[in-house]
Amino acid sequence: MTDSVALPRSRALIDPRKALSFAGAVWFTAAAIGQLAFVLYIAAFYYVSTFQGDFERMDGRVIHGFISGDVLGNALFLSHVLLAFWITASGPLQFIPQVRNRFRTFHRWNGRFYLTVALFTSSGALILTYLRPHVGSPALLAVNTADGVLIIAFGCLALRAALMRRFDDHRRWALRMFVVVSGVWFFRLGYGFYFFITAGKMPGSHNLAGPADIAVASTWVVALAGLEVYLFAQRRSSSTLKLAAAAMAIAAAGIVLVSSYSAAQMFWLPTLAS
16 A cells, blocks of 8 residues: 655646736836926927917917917916826826835825816817817717716816825726826827837828828727736636736737837827927
8 A cells, every 4th residue: 555645736836917917017117208308208299389479489388278368278288287297297196106105195186186187188179179170081080979977077086086085996997087087198099009019101081180190099998908908817816817918918018119119200209309
């Protein structure tokens, strides 16, 4: 009679839970770098132009910027581009664990500021969208309208969860809000990525009305879908799902970095040099 010997289980080379968390941190770091570049551009172009009173310079980079006699529209436009600096700068700070855990008072007040500015700018953008003639196709109008509406909806749901002290739900709604608030940034990344993969040819892009323009404007939808996959994988025990979501996040981080560089070459640096 032989005694059975219990053999120790071989430990997995990669912990799926840690891999998913690491991949999320990598994507967030790439996004923070890309948004920092966008913040610097806003400060160097829109703030400098405003302080110099050179509003014609802004009109060279936007459609329906300043319109003579349109006091409300001009005020909404100027507040939108200037507040974009603060909302883009303050947003990523909400999701850095060291900031959230060590500086909780700052986290709460920065969150209130972020939410307030997001609700104000998105409401103003919706008003401006329908107050002035729309450029582009009806599909583009629908995509932009959906983005503005979701900012308000996700912001309210994040606030509701926080007040009810359901912090896991609050985090998820806040992440969704972060993605849709970044819609303008994603729009530029979409063009940057399309410019990169087509070597500058960009077929199907024509005055914000071509099929490529609609696809680019919907970049935030793709990002939101990716976030939902990531959150779904976090809540499930499947190791395969977690590793697949981690691989997706790493690939997305690479795309964000490439797109940010391309967008800087395509939009931001030429504008500052002009």
